[in-house]
Amino acid sequence: MNDKNKIKNVTMTTLGGVGEIGKNMWVLEIGEDMLIIDSGVKFPENDLLGIDLVIPDFEYVIKNKDRINGIVLTHGHLDHIGGLPYLLKEINAPIYGTKLTLGLLEGNLKEHRLLKDCRLKIVHSGKEIQVGNFTVEFIRVNHSIADTCALAIHTPLGPIVYASDFKFDQTPVDGEVADFHKFAELGDSPEGVLALFSDSTNVERDGYTLSEKVVGETVDEIFRGAKERIIVATFASNIHRVQQVVDAAFKYNRKVAFTGRSMLNNVDIARRLGYLQVPEDMIVDIRDCSSLPDNEVTLLTTGSQGEPMAALTRMARGDHYHINIKEGDTVMISASAIPGNEKYVGETINKLFRRGANVIYEDVSGVHVSGHASKEELKLMLNLVKPKYFVPVHGEYRHLYKHANLAEEVGIPRDNIYIADVGDKINFAEDKVSKKDNVQSGDVLIDGLGIGDVGNIVLRDRKMLSEDGIIIVVVTIDKKGNILVGPDIITRGFVYIRESEELIEAATQRVEDALKECEENNVTEWSVLKNTIRNSLNNYVYQKIKRNPMILPVIMEV
Structure with a gap:
């Protein structure tokens, strides 16, 4: 790693996983070296009509792809590995994870026909590895999926511990108890832990999560x-x-x-x-x-x-x-x-x-227990690791805020706690933690095979269609702009035409009158004709039945 005398700060940039549940992704930078930690997806909420998945915006790492030393993974849940097939279409970096994590990722990569070009490197918990210029330790923790690890990434200012999803299960099914000793060893080391990034999901739950x-x-x-x-x-x-x-x-x-x-x-x-x-x-x-x-x-x-x-x-x-x-x-x-x-x-x-x-x-009944740490386990993690700085992760904003309060309760000064927003580039120096910059970030929407081609305008149209339907007005004109056929009105999801003939007839008449006025004034520009059709129907339809359907004029010239 770089000489400590030359590098006096370390940055961590969040591209997802704070202020939300899902699409966890962080980028650690030391000098010219970059390390990606996880790359997950988020499942769409109800207002994202037709969207299959949400992934982080990769623009920042794509711009810096020549600096990336590798990708390290904590576990095999899709909110931590589901974004990789989309990321790996843009960058080529080695991927490090435990056996089950990479086994699940393989299946995902096969579906995207990317597996043969990927460099997957199996890591065992308790081991220290080199990822380019980064030294990374994989530390066993418990979660709702086997082979989950926290990470200790060594920097010139001390190790960063990233414990995104974990709990401390004293009687795990596979007998693999979390490595308490390693966390304590890091916390008691002469250099101390620079920063802890810790799971906030269950911060509102008292006590311990059940085994x-x-x-x-x-x-x-x-x-x-x-x-x-x-x-x-x-x-x-x-x-x-x-x-x-x-x-x-x-x-x-x-x-x-x-x-x-x-x-x-x-x-x-x-x-x-x-x-x-x-x-x-x-x-x-x-x-x-x-x-x-x-x-x-x-x-x-x-x-x-x-x-x-x-x-x-x-x-x-x-x-x-x-x-x-x-x-x-x-x-x-x-x-x-x-x-x-x-x-x-x-x-x-x-x-x-x-x-x-x-x-x-x-x-x-007791047919489910959480895979995330409750309050007392979160306190235990803080007390074992004894970080200089603390960043709550993996939770909505209220979870992050309450986790920050919890860290303060166990003795971490408020000035040493940072609540991040997606896109924040967090700078760790020897004397303070602060926001260094904002990078391009946010949600990229996956719809079928389309990546990022559905944005706010398309979603607005889908919302309008789902709520009020569509009216299509078809008009045929000649080259001089004279109306030959129409207007004909077709509707979908607006009204049942057979029971609304009077409304449709009156709407047709309004469009016809508006177009005749255009004809008399020698208006032949298509954009003007389309706006005339929309304007003639918008107010009329809303006055009659208080609906705002999408109005789509179709003009054909013969």
């Missing part, structure tokens, strides 16, 4: 009491949860079937890499479940978030290809609703009850 083993005990009770089929919906990436369901099925002599694209993919990857143990003779194809007695069937599926096309949602609607919910089924939704998905999850639960299922979900 994953608590879910295993609940799952065992459910399996012991169930007399018919058991259907479990959970996050496909939560391999420990899947393992506990498989273990219970084995204990109670049940076969296991998997359904849902991400579930099938993740189970295959986890089994191949040794993170999931399922006896081969336990697995059955979902199409063969109907030939087994109901008390021997367990189904693991996606759909815990009520996604319209996910397997559980289709079962609840009754239109799944192979299996649908019937009276007596036990359905366990072993996940919490991601903010914004509560309505969809509630609708799915209601449909499951309507079909006669016994539905067990987080609000009324």
Whole structure:
């Protein structure tokens, strides 16, 4: 690394993951060297009509791609690795992560046909590696996915500890307890920790987050009491949860079937890499479940978030290809609703009850525990690491603010705490932390194969179409501007024409009168004619039925 006497400051730039849940991405810079930490996606909120994914704006790293030493990953959740296929189309840098993290990333890269050109380098937790000029330690922590690590990145001013997603589970399913010793060692080292970046998701929850083993005990009770089929919906990436369901099925002599694209993919990857143990003779194809007695069937599926096309949602609607919910089924939704998905999850639960299922979900049972640290664990992390500076991450603004207050409670001076906004370039010096600059940042919207081609104007039009529909006015003119045919009015999502003939006729007459006036004044410019059509209808339609449909004039010349 560069000489400490030459470099007196270190910068961390956030391109996502603060003031929001998702699209986590940071860039560490020391001198001319850059290191990227994670690159995730965010799932669209309700106002982003038709959008599939949201990724960070990569403009800053693309401009500086020759300075990038590498990309280091904390774990395999999509909010930390989902942006990489889009980033790797623009830059070519080696990627470092644990075995399961890179295994899940491989599947993502295959879909984008990028895998053969990528340099994936497996790292084991507890190891220190060189990423170009950066020295990075991968420190084992617990989370809702296996192989999660915090990072300690050494700088001339001391190490930066990045603990974006973590909890301290004293009895983890895989027996891999978080490396408390390493955090304490960093905190007690002579140089001390320069800065801690820490998970804020559960800062509003008192106490400690429950162990994953608590879910295993609940799952065992459910399996012991169930007399018919058991259907479990959970996050496909939560391999420990899947393992506990498989273990219970084995204990109670049940076969296991998997359904849902991400579930099938993740189970295959986890089994191949040794993170999931399922006896081969336990697995059955979902199409063969109907030939087994109901008390021997367990189904693991996606759909815990009520996604319209996910397997559980289709079962609840009754239109799944192979299996649908019937009276007596036990359905366990072993996940919490991601903010914004509560309505969809509630609708799915209601449909499951309507079909006669016994539905067990987080609000009324212990079938889910969080993968994020609660208040006391966040305090423990702060006290172990003893950072000079503190930056709360991974949370909405209220989470960041409350985490900053928590850090102050354990003794970190307020002047040494920085609450970041996306795009902030945070400068760490020996005597203070401050904002150095803003870089280009924000949301890039993915719609199908389009990247960033849908912006505010398109979203505004989609919103207008979804709320008030569209009126299309078709007019045919000759080369002199004389009206030959029309105007004809076509509507979609506006009114039912057969029941609104009087309104449509009156609207047609208004357009006709306006166009005749243009004709009399020798107005033939298309843009003027189109504006005339819009203006003649806008006020009239709003006065009549208080709606503002999109008005689209179509002029054809013959």
